[in-house]
Amino acid sequence: MDDKVIITCALTGGMTVPAQSPAIPVTVDQIVREGVRAAEAGASILHLHVREEATGKPVADLDLFDRLLTELKKETDAVLQPTTGGGRGMTIEERGSVLKFRPEMGTFNAGSFNFGIFPVAARDLPFADWEREYLEGTRDYIFKNTFADMEYMAALMKESNTRPEIEVYDVGQLFNLKQLIKDGHLEAPFNIQFVLGVLGANGGEPDQLIHMLRTAERLFGQDSFTWSTAGVGYPNEFNLAAMSLMLGGNIRVGIEDNLRVRRTEVAKSNADLVGKAVELAALFDRSPASPAEARTRLGLKGTEHVGF
Ligand code: KMH
Ligand code: ZN
Numbered sequence: 001m002d003d004k005v006i007i008t009c010a011l012t013g014g015m016t017v018p019a020q021s022p023a024i025p026v027t028v029d030q031i032v033r034e035g036v037r038a039a040e041a042g043a044s045i046l047h048l049h050v051r052e053e054a055t056g057k058p059v060a061d062l063d064l065f066d067r068l069l070t071e072l073k074k075e076t077d078a079v080l081q082p083t084t085g086g087g088r089g090m091t092i093e094e095r096g097s098v099l100k101f102r103p104e105m106g107t108f109n110a111g112s113f114n115f116g117i118f119p120v121a122a123r124d125l126p127f128a129d130w131e132r133e134y135l136e137g138t139r140d141y142i143f144k145n146t147f148a149d150m151e152y153m154a155a156l157m158k159e160s161n162t163r164p165e166i167e168v169y170d171v172g173q174l175f176n177l178k179q180l181i182k183d184g185h186l187e188a189p190f191n192i193q194f195v196l197g198v199l200g201a202n203g204g205e206p207d208q209l210i211h212m213l214r215t216a217e218r219l220f221g222q223d224s225f226t227w228s229t230a231g232v233g234y235p236n237e238f239n240l241a242a243m244s245l246m247l248g249g250n251i252r253v254g255i256e257d258n259l260r261v262r263r264t265e266v267a268k269s270n271a272d273l274v275g276k277a278v279e280l281a282a283l284f285d286r287s288p289a290s291p292a293e294a295r296t297r298l299g300l301k302g303t304e305h306v307g308f
Contacts, residue, residue: 009043013256014087018056058087102307108164111173114200169201197232204236
């Protein structure tokens, strides 16, 4: 078992709205500040989305991504991993456009599914009109990643020499991946992020992770992939982190996925969530991998080859 653990911090997200927590970073400056603090707390990968600065609405704006990537690169050595998942209503072309910056890593979403965040709208929070509409609109929303979409994204990632992190939300998506590999669109080794707890995909229970992990091992072979867990919501985030620590996987935490650091305590920053992950890791005799160690482990090309 690796005594290092790669901690990814997902800083802001595309499927939350700012009214859910004052800790959700919105502007580029806020996301940069959060990223730097998360890296100082032990994250070696920063997973990135951007939001329209005036409203906080998730967008795929290339000027914002340009500023975010450039600023973060100046301030931290962490691996910068932009989303290609985006947010509700973005086309696959919009989602993939960030790859023009040729990042070291980017997400690759492994299938289509319902992505329901509408239950949040029932909470007593000071939602702006767009926020209520954004949440309610997910009653009729499919996060669309058809085979054609995935083939398109895989080609863009090859072109930009960006290592895909495969976001897998349900067991069937592992079989999608198998087909994409068979057809030559993706190749091993790859990094799987088991994202569990989204309404519309698999739940965040231990049994679900074990089933998906064993299925991945059977389909691809244990040495063909590294893996990590991203539990969505509390306590999924830390329950799955503990399982990863036990089973030799890596961890993703962050405000994108979960707002609470304890059952009754809202995280004040992403660094709170990373700090808890580091404490948990120590209990399992594992310590955070540095960005350089993460790059070696994941076979990344290095910052000298990015386009920002
Ligand atoms: N927000 C997560 C549930 C991506 O950005 O590509 C999914 C995610 C996907 O992080
Ligand atoms: Zn994301």
